[in-house]
Amino acid sequence: MxxxxxxxxxxxxxxxxxxxxxxxxxxxxxxxxxxxxxxxxxxxxxxxxxxxxxxxxxxxxxxxxxxEGEHVIGRSIYTEDDEGNKAWLKTRRTMTDAERDKALQGFVDGLIKGVKPYKPKAKPKTKKFDSNLLPTIVIGDAHFGMRADARETKERDYDTKIASQDMITAIDCLVDLAPAAEKCLLVNVGDFIHANGSSGTTFAGTKLDVDTRIEVVLETAAQTFLFAIDKILSKHKTCVVVMARGNHDSDTAIALALILKFYYSKEPRVTILDPHGFFHTLQFGQNLIAVHHGDKVKAAKLGSLLPKMLPEQWATTNYRKWLVGHIHHQSAIEVDNGCKIEAFGTLSPPDSWHAGAGYGAASVMNQIVFHKDGGEAIRHVYQIRDSRKVPDLTI
Incomplete structure (x- = not known):
C-alpha cells in the first residue's frame, strides 16, 4: 500500500x-x-x-x-509512570475545525473538478415587482440520503430520489403562488443531508439508515437546489439562500453550500450566505429574521439571544422571528420580549427509529411572505397527501 x-x-x-x-x-x-x-x-x-x-x-x-469496514480510532502505548508502575497510555486524535474545513474543501474540489460556474437562463416574465414583500420558502429537515421503508414506518417510502422529487414539486407550487416580489429568500433550517459523511452517521457518530453514497446524495441535493433557484429566478429578480447546519449534517451542509457558491460564483442575482457558524440573521425593513437549526439552543432561549446578537437592529425593527427546524413538526411560541420562534415541518417521513418511537407529522413545506412594515402578510403551505395511512387489515 x-x-x-x-x-x-x-x-x-x-x-x-x-x-x-x-x-x-x-x-x-x-x-x-x-x-x-x-x-x-x-x-x-x-x-x-x-x-x-x-x-x-x-x-x-x-x-x-x-x-475491512473498520478504522483506527487511536493508539495505545505500554509505558510506566514516575514511580515505575506499568500502564497503558491510550491516545486519540481529533480533527481540528481548521483541518475539517480543509478536508471539506478538498472533498468539494473533487466533486466540482471540470465543472464550470452555472449561469441560469431563467428570467421573470413580469416587469413590475413589489419591493414591500419578501417571499420566504422554508425547507424543513429534508434528510436527503435517508432510507425509510413504508412497511416498517407505516408512512411513505423515502430515499434520495423521492426526496428530490418531493422538494421539486413543492418548490414549483410555492413559487407559482408567490407574489411578484423583487427578492425571494430560500431558507434551509438544517439537516438537509441525512448523514454527515461517507460513514453514514450524524456529526456525533450515531448510525443512520442511508440509501446511497454521500457523493450521490450531495450531487442530487445540489441539482435539486439548482432547480429551486432557477424556479425562483423565473419569478423574482434575486434569490438569497441560507444554509443552516444541523445535528445530522454539520459538515455536509457546509460542503453543499460551498458547491452552490461555486455554481453561482458568476451570477449576481444569487447570494449564498456564508455557511459557517450556527446562526444566520437578515433584516428586511422592519423585520429581523434569524435562522438556527434548533438543536444547540432551545426555543425559549433564542428569544433572549437575538437582542444580544444585534442590539441596534433589534431596537430599529418591530417584528423579530426565528426560523428553526430539528423537531420535524410545526410549532410556534412567542416569548416575553415579543420575539417569535417557529419550528417548521418537513416533507420527509420518519425513519425506522423515529417511527418506532412514535414520532411523525404532516409532510409540509411553508412559504411566508413578510411585509416591509413588519410581520407576516401571506402564508402558503404545501402538503403531501399520504395515501398509505390505512389499517393493516379491515375485517
Whole structure:
C-alpha cells in the first residue's frame, strides 16, 4: 500500500501522485498541476488523514491488522509512570475545525473538478415587482440520503430520489403562488443531508439508515437546489439562500453550500450566505429574521439571544422571528420580549427509529411572505397527501 491508495477522489489521487513523483516537493507539484501550493497541501493532508484512519503512515503500516469496514480510532502505548508502575497510555486524535474545513474543501474540489460556474437562463416574465414583500420558502429537515421503508414506518417510502422529487414539486407550487416580489429568500433550517459523511452517521457518530453514497446524495441535493433557484429566478429578480447546519449534517451542509457558491460564483442575482457558524440573521425593513437549526439552543432561549446578537437592529425593527427546524413538526411560541420562534415541518417521513418511537407529522413545506412594515402578510403551505395511512387489515 502507498499513500496514493487512500485518495478518495481522482483529484486527490492525481495531486498526491505528482507530489510523490516530485520527491514530496509541494511547490514543484503545484507548478506541474497548475494549482496553488496550499491546494496541494490540503489534498495531501486529507489523504494522510484517511490513510491514518486505516492504519497507514509514512513510517508504519498497520493496515493489514485493520479489518475491512473498520478504522483506527487511536493508539495505545505500554509505558510506566514516575514511580515505575506499568500502564497503558491510550491516545486519540481529533480533527481540528481548521483541518475539517480543509478536508471539506478538498472533498468539494473533487466533486466540482471540470465543472464550470452555472449561469441560469431563467428570467421573470413580469416587469413590475413589489419591493414591500419578501417571499420566504422554508425547507424543513429534508434528510436527503435517508432510507425509510413504508412497511416498517407505516408512512411513505423515502430515499434520495423521492426526496428530490418531493422538494421539486413543492418548490414549483410555492413559487407559482408567490407574489411578484423583487427578492425571494430560500431558507434551509438544517439537516438537509441525512448523514454527515461517507460513514453514514450524524456529526456525533450515531448510525443512520442511508440509501446511497454521500457523493450521490450531495450531487442530487445540489441539482435539486439548482432547480429551486432557477424556479425562483423565473419569478423574482434575486434569490438569497441560507444554509443552516444541523445535528445530522454539520459538515455536509457546509460542503453543499460551498458547491452552490461555486455554481453561482458568476451570477449576481444569487447570494449564498456564508455557511459557517450556527446562526444566520437578515433584516428586511422592519423585520429581523434569524435562522438556527434548533438543536444547540432551545426555543425559549433564542428569544433572549437575538437582542444580544444585534442590539441596534433589534431596537430599529418591530417584528423579530426565528426560523428553526430539528423537531420535524410545526410549532410556534412567542416569548416575553415579543420575539417569535417557529419550528417548521418537513416533507420527509420518519425513519425506522423515529417511527418506532412514535414520532411523525404532516409532510409540509411553508412559504411566508413578510411585509416591509413588519410581520407576516401571506402564508402558503404545501402538503403531501399520504395515501398509505390505512389499517393493516379491515375485517
Amino acid at each position: 502507498s499513500l496514493v491508495d487512500y485518495a478518495k477522489t481522482e483529484r486527490q489521487r492525481e495531486t498526491v501522485q505528482v507530489w510523490e513523483d516530485c520527491g514530496r516537493h509541494t511547490s514543484k507539484a503545484a507548478g506541474i498541476l497548475n494549482i496553488s501550493p496550499s491546494t496541494v497541501r490540503d489534498h495531501v493532508t486529507a489523504v494522510k488523514s484517511k490513510a491514518a484512519a486505516a492504519g497507514y503512515s509514512d513510517n508504519w503500516d498497520a493496515s493489514r491488522h485493520v479489518p
